[in-house]
Amino acid sequence: MDGSGPLTVSLGEIDRGAVALAGGKGANLGDLIRAGFRVPNGFVLTTRAYALGAKAAGVDPARPTEAAERLRAAPLPEGIADAALKAYAGLGSGRVAVRSSATAEDLSGASFAGQQDTYLDVLGDADLLDAIRRCWASLWNERAVAYRRANSADDRNVSLAVVVQEMVDASAAGVLFTADPVTGRRRRASIDAVAGLGEKLVSGAVNPDHYAVDVTRRRVVQRPEASKAPVLSDQDVLALAELGDRVERHFNAPQDIEFALDGEHNVLLVQSRPITTLYPLPKDAPDPEQDLRVYFSGSVFQGYFEPFTPMGIQFFRLLSGALSGMFGFPVKDAVSGAGIFKDLGMRLYFDVTPIVRDPVGRRIFVTVTSMGEARTSTVVVELSADHRLALARRSRFRSVRAIGGALIRAGIPHAALSVMRSPDVTPERYVREVEDLTRIDLPVDASAEQRLDAFERLILTASPRMFPRMLGTI
Incomplete structure (x- = not known):
C-alpha cells in the first residue's frame, strides 16, 4: 500500500473490484448494495488507513505476535481516528458492528473468512476506536497467520480494512449456503438460524435450527424437530432461499451468506462470499x-x-479406459x-x-x-x-445379470476360483506374473517419446490382465 487513496469510503461507493481498498468482505457488501440488495448502512476504514496505522506502530510482518501486540497497544494516528469518527457520526453514532475485511478474504480460491475478528454492539467513540485496533491486530493472530501459510498467502502482501455497519435489531440471524456444503448439491439451500444475534451461532453457544430447501421446487425439505418452536417460519425460509438464489446469480457462484432478520422479518445481508469448499x-x-x-x-x-x-491424473485416465474395456465397455479414446x-x-x-x-x-x-x-x-x-x-x-x-456378465467378461470369477484351489501358491504366482507383464524391453538410447509410448501401452495392456488376478488374490 503506497499511502494513496481515501481513509474511509461509504459501502455504497464501492463494488467487488475494490478488494485492494476495502478487503473481500467490504467489496462484496458494496457490490450487493449497488445491485439493490438490502445491506445495513455503513462505511469502510480502508487498507490505506491500516497501512498508515501499521507503519506508525512499527509492524514487522516477519514477527506476527509482536505485530498484533503493537497494533492493539498503539493509539490510532490522529488523522485516521478523526476520519473514522466522522464517518461514525454520519451513521448517527449508534450501535454498530465492526468487522475485519482482509484483502485475502472471501476470494474464490480459499476461504480466509473467520480468521480475523468481528465485534458487535459497539457503542461510542472510544469503543469504536478500540474495536478497530483489535480488528487490525487480528490480522496477525496465530490462527490467521497459520491459515495464510497453509494456503501459500504471503504475509507481506496482505492488508486489512474494517467494515463498520449499523447494528440490526435482529429477531433472528444465521448462515445461508446456496448449495449444500456437505453433498455439493446445487440448487439446494442450507440454512442455520438462531433467535437474536448471529454471534451465538458463530461462537457455538447455541445449537441452530437447520433447514433445507429445494430451490427449484420452492419446497422446504428439512425442518427442526416439531418438539421445539422454530426460529424461522416456512415463509421466512423460502424467502431466504429465494434471496440466496438471487445473490448466487449476481455473483455467478454458490454463496455462503450471513443474514439478519429485523423485527418485521425483512432480511438484511451482512456478508456474502463464495463457497470455496465446493x-x-x-x-x-x-x-x-x-x-x-x-x-x-x-x-x-x-x-x-x-x-x-x-501425470498422475493421466495415469488414472489410461487405467480407467483399460479397465472399462476389460469389463466389456470399450472406450473410443x-x-x-x-x-x-x-x-x-x-x-x-x-x-x-x-x-x-x-x-x-x-x-x-x-x-x-x-x-x-x-x-x-x-x-x-x-x-x-x-x-x-x-x-x-x-x-x-x-x-x-448385467453385473455378473461384466465380472465374467473381466475374468474375476475365474481368478477367484484359482485362488481358492491353490491359495498357498497364488501370491508367488501373482508376483511372477506381474513381473512378466510389466517388463519393458527398450533400447538404451530410446527417446522420451518412445518411453512414454511404451509406458502407455503397458497400462493399457497389462492392467486388464493384472486386475482380475489382484482381485482374486484379495
Missing part, C-alpha cells in the same frame, strides 16, 4: 435440474486428500479415459449416477463405500431421497 462441476455436466449426477471421489475413499499431478472418469480440482472423481439409480447397484455401492471413508455411504443414502435420483424401473434379475 468442487467445480465437470465441463460436460448436464443441467442438474434436468439430470442430476453423482460424482464419487476415488481419492477421498482411499484416504488421499491432496491433488494429483498432471484410450488417452481420454472412460466416460465415468472425471478430473475435478486435480482429484479423481467417477460418475456413479447409473450405479446409484440401479436397484442392485445402489445397495452394493452403499455396502462397499461403508467399508472405506464413512461419510460417503451416509451422503449416498441422503442423496437417494432426491426425486431426481429415483431408482430405475428395472428388475433386480436384469441388474444382477
Whole structure:
C-alpha cells in the first residue's frame, strides 16, 4: 500500500473490484448494495488507513505476535481516528458492528473468512476506536497467520480494512449456503438460524435450527424437530432461499451468506462470499435440474486428500479406459479415459449416477463405500431421497445379470476360483506374473517419446490382465 487513496469510503461507493481498498468482505457488501440488495448502512476504514496505522506502530510482518501486540497497544494516528469518527457520526453514532475485511478474504480460491475478528454492539467513540485496533491486530493472530501459510498467502502482501455497519435489531440471524456444503448439491439451500444475534451461532453457544430447501421446487425439505418452536417460519425460509438464489446469480457462484432478520422479518445481508469448499462441476455436466449426477471421489475413499499431478491424473485416465474395456465397455479414446472418469480440482472423481439409480447397484455401492471413508455411504443414502435420483424401473434379475456378465467378461470369477484351489501358491504366482507383464524391453538410447509410448501401452495392456488376478488374490 503506497499511502494513496481515501481513509474511509461509504459501502455504497464501492463494488467487488475494490478488494485492494476495502478487503473481500467490504467489496462484496458494496457490490450487493449497488445491485439493490438490502445491506445495513455503513462505511469502510480502508487498507490505506491500516497501512498508515501499521507503519506508525512499527509492524514487522516477519514477527506476527509482536505485530498484533503493537497494533492493539498503539493509539490510532490522529488523522485516521478523526476520519473514522466522522464517518461514525454520519451513521448517527449508534450501535454498530465492526468487522475485519482482509484483502485475502472471501476470494474464490480459499476461504480466509473467520480468521480475523468481528465485534458487535459497539457503542461510542472510544469503543469504536478500540474495536478497530483489535480488528487490525487480528490480522496477525496465530490462527490467521497459520491459515495464510497453509494456503501459500504471503504475509507481506496482505492488508486489512474494517467494515463498520449499523447494528440490526435482529429477531433472528444465521448462515445461508446456496448449495449444500456437505453433498455439493446445487440448487439446494442450507440454512442455520438462531433467535437474536448471529454471534451465538458463530461462537457455538447455541445449537441452530437447520433447514433445507429445494430451490427449484420452492419446497422446504428439512425442518427442526416439531418438539421445539422454530426460529424461522416456512415463509421466512423460502424467502431466504429465494434471496440466496438471487445473490448466487449476481455473483455467478454458490454463496455462503450471513443474514439478519429485523423485527418485521425483512432480511438484511451482512456478508456474502463464495463457497470455496465446493468442487467445480465437470465441463460436460448436464443441467442438474434436468439430470442430476453423482460424482464419487476415488481419492477421498482411499484416504488421499491432496491433488494429483498432471501425470498422475493421466495415469488414472489410461487405467480407467483399460479397465472399462476389460469389463466389456470399450472406450473410443484410450488417452481420454472412460466416460465415468472425471478430473475435478486435480482429484479423481467417477460418475456413479447409473450405479446409484440401479436397484442392485445402489445397495452394493452403499455396502462397499461403508467399508472405506464413512461419510460417503451416509451422503449416498441422503442423496437417494432426491426425486431426481429415483431408482430405475428395472428388475433386480436384469441388474444382477448385467453385473455378473461384466465380472465374467473381466475374468474375476475365474481368478477367484484359482485362488481358492491353490491359495498357498497364488501370491508367488501373482508376483511372477506381474513381473512378466510389466517388463519393458527398450533400447538404451530410446527417446522420451518412445518411453512414454511404451509406458502407455503397458497400462493399457497389462492392467486388464493384472486386475482380475489382484482381485482374486484379495
